[in-house]
Structures are given as C-alpha cells and as structure tokens.
Amino acid sequence: MKYGYTFLILSIALIVKAQSPPTALFSVSDTVICEGDCIDFTDLSTDNATSWQWIFEGANTGVALIQNPSGICYSTAGTYSVTLTARNLTGTDTLRKTGYIVVNPKPQPLLSINGFVISVLESYSSYQWYAEGVGGNPDVLLENENDSTYCIRHSGTYYVIVTNSFGCSTTSILIEKHYMLRQESSPCTTAINETEINPVSIQPNPSSGMLFVSNTSPTNYVVSLTDMYGRVVFEKGFFGTQKQEINIAFLAKGVYFASVIMSESRVMQKIMVE
16 A cells, blocks of 8 residues: 655745834923023934933033933023934934024023112013012012012012013012101102101211111110122121111122111111212
C-alpha cells in the first residue's frame, strides 16, 4: 500500500516598522508677558520621544528635563529664546525658537505727598486708587479715582495700581495720612482747610540738622520721619512734655514728612531739610 504525503509550506512575513527619530515641537501658554510672570510649556514632539531637555534663556529656571515644564518665571525684561531637544531610542532632534518670549518691564511708580494730595511722579497709561481695609476688612476700590493724583478726604492708608503701555501693572507703596479736620468729610480741593489739632509741634522748619519736639500733653507719642517715597528714615518714642531733640544731620536735603502718633490720633507735617 502506497501512501502519499502533501506538504503545505506556509510563508509568514513579519513586517516590523522601524521607529523614526522624533521631531521636536512645543508650545507655550503665552509668548508676551510682564516681569515676574510665569508661563507653562507643552511638548508636542512626534514619534514617542522619551526624554527632553529644555533651555530657557533669561528665565529663573534655566534648564528643565521633564516633558512639560510649568511655572517658568522671568524676572527681567527682554527677549529670550527657548530650545527643546527631544530623544527616543533611534535619534535626537533639537528645536530652537529665537526671540520666542518677550518680557515687558513693569512700572516702578514713585509717589510724593503734599498736604492732602498724593501724586504719581511718572506718566502711565492708567491709574486706580485704593484705600487699605481697616480691621481685617478688604481694601476699597475708590470709584472714579483714575488720575495720577489723589486728594485724601479721610484719614487712612492709600495706594495706587498703575499700568504702563505694555499692559503691565504694579502696586505702589502705601501712603498713610491721619488728621483731624473740623469737617473731615468735606470735599478735598486745593483750598481745603488743613487745620490739624495736634498738641505736638516740631521746629524749626526748614531745618539744617536738628529738630526740636514740644508736647503740651503728658502722654506717650512716637515721631516718625519718612521720605518722599514713603520709606521710614527715623522713628522714636517719647513721653511727657519735656522738649526733645532729633538729630537729622544724616538726612539728605529735601522734603520729608513727620508723623506724630499718639494714642488716639496721628497727624502729619511736611519738613524741609536744607
């Protein structure tokens, strides 16, 4: 008996697609920002990149090795480039975007106070004045107070938010003014009565080296001197009616403001140093 065999040969072709090197691509949450702002970067590289190296020129964080860096902050105005190198098992690709991030400067408002009028010394695109909240209350936006000057109508602490032509904003220093007017709620004009009830006097004014403080009330009080920018340059407590001396020979020539702080009031006096 004869047997016949039939052989079936199967040819199986296994096709494996080789992985390509990545193409580095990325985006950012914002390309035009202000000093101090932070932005987020997103990796868009192709072909399954497995590692990343970012270089952020001008940023507080110069290098990052993660896929999607966030919170990258820029403190200095300028135009900066960003570079991403993406890698996988088969290759590397680098993308550099020159001048990609534009960081605009923030305003640096300087304030002066003359009597009841606070002035911003530079010109900006917009101004908004606020009164600081008292006793834990929120700050108060002063409606329709959008000029470079603000005339104080009530005792309190004030500041302004200014915005420059780049759309960048800054909050100014605090300016404090306390006084007791005969009609404190009267409209503030250039002709306002600046009469202040104050048992403490500071002489001479102008002064070239010494100030003499006299008090008619036997109570504690503090004398504080600030410059035109609101910086405290002298502060000392006193008691009673004895005349006190304050040596201001260390101060530069110019305008200063003396605040006399008592238990129930605070008044301010402009002092000229010659």
